[in-house]
Amino acid sequence: MADACNDALREIFAVEARAHLAQVGAGLALLADGGAATALAPMLHALHTLGGAARAVELRELEWLCHALERVLHAAPGAALAPDHLDLLADAVALAATLPGEPGGRSGQRALTVVAQLDALARQLGAAAGGDLQPAARIATS
Numbered sequence: 001m002a003d004a005c006n007d008a009l010r011e012i013f014a015v016e017a018r019a020h021l022a023q024v025g026a027g028l029a030l031l032a033d034g035g036a037a038t039a040l041a042p043m044l045h046a047l048h049t050l051g052g053a054a055r056a057v058e059l060r061e062l063e064w065l066c067h068a069l070e071r072v073l074h075a076a077p078g079a080a081l082a083p084d085h086l087d088l089l090a091d092a093v094a095l096a097a098t099l100p101g102e103p104g105g106r107s108g109q110r111a112l113t114v115v116a117q118l119d120a121l122a123r124q125l126g127a128a129a130g131g132d133l134q135p136a137a138r139i140a141t142s
Contacts, residue, residue, distance in 0.1 A: 006057075009057060010057055010100070013053060013054075013057045013059075013100060014100040016050075016053065017050055017053070017054070017062070017096075017097075017099075017100045018097070018100075020046040020047070020049060020050040021046075021050070021093055021096055021097050023042055023043065023046040024043050024046050024047060024069070024093050025090070025093055026039075027039040027040070027042060027043035027046075028043075028086060028089055028090055028093065031081060031086065032083075032086050040073055040077060043073060044070055044073055044074070047066045047067075047069050047070045047073070048066070048070060050062070050066050050096075051063045051066030051067045051070070054066060054099075059099055059100065061099055061111035061112075062096055062099040062100065062111075064111060064112070064115045065092055065095065065096045065099070065111055065114060065115060065118075066096065068092070068114070068115045068118035068119055068122070069089065069092055069093070069096075069118060071118065071119065071122040072085075072089065072118050072121050072122045072125065074122070075121075075122040075123075075125035075126040076125045085121060085125075088114075088117055088118065088121060089118075091114065092114050092118060095110060095111060095114055099111070
């Protein structure tokens with residue numbers, strides 16, 4: 001019975017995850033077109049919501065990606081992101097979109113690599129803005 005409930009919960013989660021990631025993708029497209037920083041608030045909300053929900057259904061890699069994406073967007077609230085930065089964000093969103101459908105939500109080392117790249121970008125953007133942005137407490141890989 002618990003397995004059936006978990007399966008149903010994951011199906012619901014997968015539908016909602018696609019909607020949140022579509023919103024983030026749309027926001028990235030706006031930013032890539034030189035769009036307004038008004039795209040940031042809905043993106044941050046979607047990422048935060050999705051990260052928390054991913055934790056609830058034990059999709060740790062998705063949780064880590066969402067929170068790393070949040071850190072980057074917080075580090076660059078008004079800054080224009082360079083094309084290579086936007087490419088990294090788009091790659092992270094594309095990877096995140098694959099995770100709800102994977103058995104166990106596991107992506108191996110790929111998610112951890114992208115999280116490290118996002119954290120490095122967040123530190124770079126934070127330093128450029130004169131801030132002292134430190135990544136959140138590191139993830140447990142067990």
